[in-house]
Amino acid sequence: MADDADTETPTRREYVKYGATVLSAGLLAGCTGDTEGSEATPTPSATGTADGSYSVAISPMGEVTFDSPPETVFTRLTHHADMAFALGRGDTVTAMHAPDYYNGLWNQFVERLPGVSLDWSGLYSSWEPSKEKLYELDSDVHLADPAWIAKQDNWDRPDFEEIATNVSPWFGNSLSDRHAEPAPGWEDYEYYTLWEQFELVAEAFQEQARYEALAAVHDELRSTIDARLPPESERPSAVMLAAADIDEMYAYTLDNPGFLTAHTRPLGARDAFEGAVETNTVVDFETLLEADPDVILHLGGFEPNTSLPERREAFASDPVAAEITAVQNDRIYPQGARYQGPILHLFQLEMTAKQLYPEQFGEWPTYTSGPYPEIPAEEQLFDRQRVADVITGSFDPV
Known part of the structure; x- marks a missing residue:
C-alpha cells in the first residue's frame, strides 16, 4: 500500500492523494469552535468535481477529498463504529477498541432490529494503534480523531500525515464526547453533536439518504x-x-x-x-x-x-x-x-x-x-x- 501513490494506474483509493497538501495546510488545523457554549451547527459540506471526486469538511481535519466512497473502515471508538454500522457498513469495520466486548454489547440491541446482523468479534483492538498495523489493515478511511490519538498515544503530526498520504485519510471527531481539551498544538477544534457529526460522516460515505431517514x-x-x-x-x-x-x-x-x-x-x-x-x-x-x-x-x-x-x-x-x-x-x-x-x-x-x-x-x-x-x-x-x-x-x- 505504501507504493500505491507511485503507480500510474488509478485505484479506488486515489482520494488519499490529497494527503500532504491538506494535512500540512489545514487538515490538522480544523475550524475554531465555541469551546464554552453549545456544539457548532455545521453546514452540509460535500462538494463534487468533474472527475467524480468530492470533499467534506470536518474538524480537526478540515477539508478531506475522496475519489470514491470508502469501503473498509478503521475505527477506534464505538461512536464511529456505530456510524459505519448505521450506514450499512458494520461488517466492513477493520478495527475498534475492545471489539469482543462491544460486539457482545451491541448485539444485545441489534437483536431487536429485524433482519440485521453484526459481527465485530476478533477485530484488531485499536486503543493504541501502531502505524505498522494501519499499513497492514490498509483501510479505505480512518474514522478516528488524530487530535484524540495525539492526546493519548505516542503519535505526532508527521505520523498522521504519513498514514493519510500512504494509506487513507483521517475523518473523525472524538473530543466532542465531553468537549474535552485537545492536545497541545490542536487548539483550533470544533465540537459537534452526535447527529451533526453523523451527517458529515454520511456525506463522506455518500449516504445522505440513510442519514436523513435515521435523522x-x-x-x-x-x-x-x-x-x-x-x-x-x-x-x-x-x-x-x-x-x-x-x-x-x-x-x-x-x-x-x-x-x-x-x-x-x-x-x-x-x-x-x-x-x-x-x-x-x-x-x-x-x-x-x-x-x-x-x-x-x-x-x-x-x-x-x-x-x-x-x-x-x-x-x-x-x-x-x-x-x-x-x-x-x-x-x-x-x-x-x-x-x-x-x-x-x-x-x-x-x-x-x-x-x-x-x-x-x-x-x-x-x-x-x-x-x-x-x-x-x-x-x-x-x-x-x-x-x-x-x-x-x-x-x-x-
Whole structure:
C-alpha cells in the first residue's frame, strides 16, 4: 500500500492523494469552535468535481477529498463504529477498541432490529494503534480523531500525515464526547453533536439518504420525549455508574456538554450529586448514600458477561448501599455505552426515558440478562423496522 501513490494506474483509493497538501495546510488545523457554549451547527459540506471526486469538511481535519466512497473502515471508538454500522457498513469495520466486548454489547440491541446482523468479534483492538498495523489493515478511511490519538498515544503530526498520504485519510471527531481539551498544538477544534457529526460522516460515505431517514426517526423520538416530559419539580434524581468491580465504581455526570450524555441530557433528570462529583470519579457506597439518588443507571449493564442481578444484590446486601432510595425501590437499571453512535443512541433514549419516567413513557421491563427487552409495539418510542430497513438499504428515502 505504501507504493500505491507511485503507480500510474488509478485505484479506488486515489482520494488519499490529497494527503500532504491538506494535512500540512489545514487538515490538522480544523475550524475554531465555541469551546464554552453549545456544539457548532455545521453546514452540509460535500462538494463534487468533474472527475467524480468530492470533499467534506470536518474538524480537526478540515477539508478531506475522496475519489470514491470508502469501503473498509478503521475505527477506534464505538461512536464511529456505530456510524459505519448505521450506514450499512458494520461488517466492513477493520478495527475498534475492545471489539469482543462491544460486539457482545451491541448485539444485545441489534437483536431487536429485524433482519440485521453484526459481527465485530476478533477485530484488531485499536486503543493504541501502531502505524505498522494501519499499513497492514490498509483501510479505505480512518474514522478516528488524530487530535484524540495525539492526546493519548505516542503519535505526532508527521505520523498522521504519513498514514493519510500512504494509506487513507483521517475523518473523525472524538473530543466532542465531553468537549474535552485537545492536545497541545490542536487548539483550533470544533465540537459537534452526535447527529451533526453523523451527517458529515454520511456525506463522506455518500449516504445522505440513510442519514436523513435515521435523522427523521431521531427527530420524531425527540419530539415525543419533549412533549411528555414532566415539570422539573417532578423529575427524579439520578446517577450514572460504571463498574468492572463493585469495589471500584466510576460516576458520570448526566448533563455536561458532549455526545456522551446525548441520551440523558434531554431527559432532564436531577443530578443526585448536585455537581459535587465530576465525571469519571471513583465513588463508594457512602458517597452514593449521601447523594441518595432515586435512580441508578448502570453503564455496561447489557454486556453479556456482566451480571446485573449480581450487581443489584451487591447493593442490596451492603448495609450502607441498602439505604439508598434507588436500591430500596429496585430502580437500578442497565445502560449500554457512553460512546454511542446513532443506532445505540435511539435505543438509549428510549430505555432511559422509560427508566426515569415510566408513567409518561411506559414501564421499563425488569431486566436480568439477554438482549434488549421486547417492548410492546404500542409502547415503543421508535420504529425498529424502519431503522432496520435503513441499515440494510431496503428503505424509501424521506
